[in-house]
Amino acid sequence: MAETVWRSAYDFHDELMSEIDANNSDYVYYSALGRISTDLVEYRIQHGLSQIDLADVLGVSQAMVSKYESGDYNISLKSVVQLYSKLNLSLGHIFGTAEEKADDPIGDPGGRVFSPLRTGEPVPVYGPACDIA
Amino acid sequence: MKQFENIVYPMAFHSPGIVIHSDCQAELRSLIERSGKKGQFAAAFVQRLNFLLKHRENAISHLEWFEKMKYVDDLFAMRFVRIDNIRIPYVITANGIYLLHAFKETSSGNGPNSYRHAAQVALKRIKDIDGGANNG
Numbered sequence: 362m363a364e365t366v367w368r369s370a371y372d373f374h375d376e377l378m379s380e381i382d383a384n385n386s387d388y389v390y391y392s393a394l395g396r397i398s399t400d401l402v403e404y405r406i407q408h409g410l411s412q413i414d415l416a417d418v419l420g421v422s423q424a425m426v427s428k429y430e431s432g433d434y435n436i437s438l439k440s441v442v443q444l445y446s447k448l449n450l451s452l453g454h455i456f457g458t459a460e461e462k463a464d465d466p467i468g469d470p471g472g473r474v475f476s477p478l479r480t481g482e483p484v485p486v487y488g489p490a491c492d493i494a
Numbered sequence: 495m496k497q498f499e500n501i502v503y504p505m506a507f508h509s510p511g512i513v514i515h516s517d518c519q520a521e522l523r524s525l526i527e528r529s530g531k532k533g534q535f536a537a538a539f540v541q542r543l544n545f546l547l548k549h550r551e552n553a554i555s556h557l558e559w560f561e562k563m564k565y566v567d568d569l570f571a572m573r574f575v576r577i578d579n580i581r582i583p584y585v586i587t588a589n590g591i592y593l594l595h596a597f598k599e600t601s602s603g604n605g606p607n608s609y610r611h612a613a614q615v616a617l618k619r620i621k622d623i624d625g626g627a628n629n630g
Contacts, residue, residue, distance in 0.1 A: 387533030
């Protein structure tokens with residue numbers, strides 16, 4: 362019987378990514394929709410709002426907020442700009458390709474502990490920037 | 495370096511993180527290949543991982559990307575409604591979040607694509623956590 366191996370789910374994601382182009386249009390498109398979704402949800406959480414409350418702020422129906430948050434709704438670019446403007450959110454990261462690493466203090470998706478032993482990558486040296494004479 | 499390829503590193507390297515059962519990986523691979531939506535899945539998957547890692551048990555109350563599994567307490571599932579209705583049951587522990595199984599939810603009742611059957615598979619794999627947590 363094969364031995365059970367638990368592996369980082371992010372490594373599994375990285376494996377999938379190695380099989381497609383990072384600029385794969387589906388990946389970029391659905392990443393953007395996912396970011397919009399999580400931006401709206403995080404905004405609601407931060408401000409203690411329900412979907413109905415957010416709908417009032419945005420001037421849309423609760424059903425529309427639900428669609429935005431599904432991460433599957435084909436929202437227009439114009440609507441995105443209007444939503445982000447009303448919520449005073451930055452649009453800059455929506456189409457970025459490395460956004461997933463933004464929250465990680467050590468540059469690894471999801472805050473994983475960096476393991477050069479596991480990845481075979483060179484051990485990075487962190488420290489204050491300095492001029493080398 | 496070949497000789498080191500099979501070393502399984504301790505959970506400390508991933509903790510607190512999200513890990514995936516080897517059988518779940520194989521099931522997901524098969525489902526993704528059949529769906530023909532690898533790019534869409536990869537995008538949706540990493541977004542769910544990030545949100546789940548941040549909100550853990552509360553993720554289900556914020557986004558419909560997550561749900562409480564029917565029939566079993568303390569078992570949740572990631573939802574990919576637009577990608578062949580794929581579900582990934584998982585459990586949250588103090589040591590990490592464990593993705594246990596992947597299936598295409600197509601039926602109620604007891605069939606192989608039902609929640610009831612998936613819950614049984616997931617529960618069996620929960621038993622692998624102790625061993626897995628100790629050696630990888």
